[in-house]
Amino acid sequence: MIKIAPSILSANFANLVSDVRIIEEAGADMIHIDVMDGHFVPNITIGAPVVKSLRKVTDLTFDVHLMIENSEQYVKDFVKAGANIITVHAEASKHIHRLLQMIRNEGVKAGLALNPATPINVIEHVLDDLDMILIMSVNPGFGGQKFIPSIYNKISSLKEYLQSMDITIPIQVDGGIGLDNIKQVCECGAEIIVSGSAIFNSDNVKDTIRLMKKADED
Incomplete structure (x- = not known):
């Protein structure tokens, strides 16, 4: 069953606690x-x-996506703050292997994010250090962007690559995913769906999350 990870980038920053509780209650x-x-x-x-x-207000898994330079300097701060998963970008560190090991050594899961133009072969030599792979389906930086169609093939290619290696690492996809395309994203191999505006800007957050979680059902 797919997992839904609402992105609080699209939440109401003046009322974050309320929005977090809403998505928690929504499943x-x-x-x-x-x-x-x-x-x-x-x-x-x-x-x-x-x-x-x-x-302090929720027990939900905190999936922290660091889109920052010098990530090494801040890993411990986010672990102490309550992160359960820390995902970093391949382009954000000259020593990505060491950074991934640093994250794991702090007792949390490590993820690697691939920008739309980043080839999947960058994961080849760090597979043993990954708990999740994040494929960006928009160029990172802003919410509400449209899904880049070429990413469907990228997700499929990554899934096929992992299967050929007999490796099980969850694939997360982030950017431009809503009820109109989540089924196709899941069919390509995504297991964790990040969605922001499609959830927080919907008329009924609970119904939207419920429908998204059923997207991989026949």
């Missing part, structure tokens, strides 16, 4: 927390203090 499996620094991506969002505050 979300985890909370996707986008951390941006205005350098690696052209936007600035939140830091570890906000994550720490949210940790």
Whole structure:
């Protein structure tokens, strides 16, 4: 069964606690927390203090996506704040293997994010250090973007590659996913779906999450 990770990038930042409780009650499996620094991506969002505050109001898995430079400097801060999964970008570190090991050594799961133009073969030599692979289906930095169609093939290719290696690593997809295309994304091999505006801007958050979780059913 697929997992749904609502992205709080599209939540009401003036009322985050309420929005977190809404998606928790609606059956979300985890909370996707986008951390941006205005350098690696052209936007600035939140830091570890906000994550720490949210940790006090929910037991949901915190899926922290670091879209920042010098990620090594902040891993411990986000772990202490309550992160359960920390995902970093292949392009954000000169020593991605060491960074992934650092994350795992802190006792949390490590994910690697691939931007739309990043080839999947960058994971080849770090497979043993991955708990999740995130495929970006939009260029990171802003919510509400449209899904890039070529990413369907990228998801399928990654799934086939992992199967050929007899390796089981969950594939997460983030960007432009809503009720209109989630089924196709899942059919390609996605197991964890990140969705922001399609959830938080919907008329009924609970119904939207419920329908999304049924997307991989026949």
